[in-house]
Amino acid sequence: MRLIQNMCTIAEYPAPGSAAADYCLGAAGRRLVKIAVVGASGVGKTALVVRFLTKRFIGDYERNAGNLYTRQVQIEGETLAIQVQDTPGVQVHENGLSCNEQLNRCIRWADAVVIVFSITDHKSYELIGQLHQHVQKLHPSTRLPVVVVANKADLLHIKQVDPQLGLQLAGMLGCSFYEVSVSENYNDVYNAFHVLCKEVSHKQQPSSTPEKRRTSLIPRPKSPNMQDLKRRFKQALSAKVRTVTSV
Numbered sequence: 001m002r003l004i005q006n007m008c009t010i011a012e013y014p015a016p017g018s019a020a021a022d023y024c025l026g027a028a029g030r031r032l033v034k035i036a037v038v039g040a041s042g043v044g045k046t047a048l049v050v051r052f053l054t055k056r057f058i059g060d061y062e063r064n065a066g067n068l069y070t071r072q073v074q075i076e077g078e079t080l081a082i083q084v085q086d087t088p089g090v091q092v093h094e095n096g097l098s099c100n101e102q103l104n105r106c107i108r109w110a111d112a113v114v115i116v117f118s119i120t121d122h123k124s125y126e127l128i129g130q131l132h133q134h135v136q137k138l139h140p141s142t143r144l145p146v147v148v149v150a151n152k153a154d155l156l157h158i159k160q161v162d163p164q165l166g167l168q169l170a171g172m173l174g175c176s177f178y179e180v181s182v183s184e185n186y187n188d189v190y191n192a193f194h195v196l197c198k199e200v201s202h203k204q205q206p207s208s209t210p211e212k213r214r215t216s217l218i219p220r221p222k223s224p225n226m227q228d229l230k231r232r233f234k235q236a237l238s239a240k241v242r243t244v245t246s247v
């Protein structure tokens with residue numbers, strides 16, 4: 001969907017670090033968390049993003065062109081600006097995943113990724129492992145926080161994937177897992193994004209762990225000033241002289 005009320009549509013596929021991409025951060029001087037939402041076509045990526053941003057479920061969306069939205073979230077008492085990049089559905093070809101340059105740019109830009117599949121579409125589930133691998137390949141020097149989301153939990157009667165399998169796979173990949181129904185439940189959607197933001201926030205502040213903060217609060221001993229040193233040296237010297245003369 002192209003433009004949705006109450007959301008700020010910033011740009012389509014902004015270049016990392018571009019003025020558009022940093023708009024929200026610059027506006028309020030807040031820390032920024034950038035999230036890309038990826039997965040097969042029709043799994044509910046746009047619905048998920050819209051639900052998270054507006055709390056509303058809107059049944060029909062234009063085929064996604066990949067928009068960037070923003071909102072603020074409170075994480076452990078701090079207000080963070082978050083940008084969420086919706087992406088077009090990933091295509092699969094005979095020789096595997098086909099990720100176009102736009103999608104790759106989004107993944108490289110992101111601090112964290114949401115990989116979505118639908119429990120009504122087994123093929124979308126089969127993509128998760130490959131997508132996760134692709135994300136890691138585009139971020140070779142860091143372990144990007146990823147959450148796997150199994151959507152359409154309300155459609156149990158036509159399910160093709162047991163959500164339990166999603167949980168197992170996410171565990172094997174070292175990702176968090178959420179089973180959600182974007183159409184019926186806002187809280188699970190919110191929690192999935194919230195956990196991801198928290199993980200990124202902790203990663204962005206490695207030096208402010210409680211242990212380090214405690215250490216920095218221990219006062220350093222005052223270094224004695226030169227005057228003081230001279231005074232003490234003189235005192236020691238005259239005491240020595242007194243001792244020698246008294247012998």
Ligand SMILES: Nc1nc2c(ncn2[C@@H]2O[C@H](COP(=O)(O)OP(=O)(O)OP(=O)(O)O)[C@@H](O)[C@H]2O)c(=O)[nH]1
Pocket residue numbers: 040041042043044045046047048058059060061062063064087088089090151152153154155180181182183184
């Ligand atoms: N029943 C049900 N339908 C859902 C749910 N989430 C999304 N849908 C529907 O699934 C369809 C596809 O949703 P989209 O959000 O457009 O999916 P997408 O992954 O963005 O699709 P692409 O833009 O093609 O990549 C829409 O008709 C949504 O209304 C859900 O939790 N339950």
